[in-house]
Amino acid sequence: MTEEWRLRARCRGMPLEMFFLTSTEKGSVRAAHESNAKRICLPCPVRQRCLSYAMEIGEQHGIWGATTPAERTAMRKRAVS
Template sequence: MMGREFVPVAGREIAAAGAGAVGDVGEWWSQARCRGLPTEMFFVPDGDRGRSRLVREKRAKRVCQSCPVLRQCGAYAVSAGERHGVWGALTPMERAERRVLLGIEEALAAGA
């Protein structure tokens, strides 16, 4: 993914992931503030830990904070089970916590 342009959800079928609650992909992702920015701004390398990881995540979250589709993006990422990157100002860990609280994790594991 390094060096590629970040296009949130580009071309992905999200209907099975609860798109009804999130909205059609064409309704929100084209307005995302991150659209066109380098992918590596939102996806921290697996080996990146500690302070370096926190700095990268904080930088990505700053972009998200002023995004007009912040809520839709975060809702999509939680419901779709996105496991990587910062989506809707939420890190993978923050999204995992929300999935557990909402009971989504079990549904994803069961293939719902």
């Protein structure tokens, strides 16, 4: 599988910490961190491909395609229902 789409991602070159939360982040701090990452993702030209990739590999961490792990889990559950 080619991953050339990553070269066009808005997040390319940004610190990984922007998209991967720590287990100590809770409540409003966590929500703000997720919101900031999603703000970068939403206008990204490869957002849908990024989300598809995360879904294909079952990614359980980080913001991918402007979605959280919980949002992707919900999407997977809806897809099998």
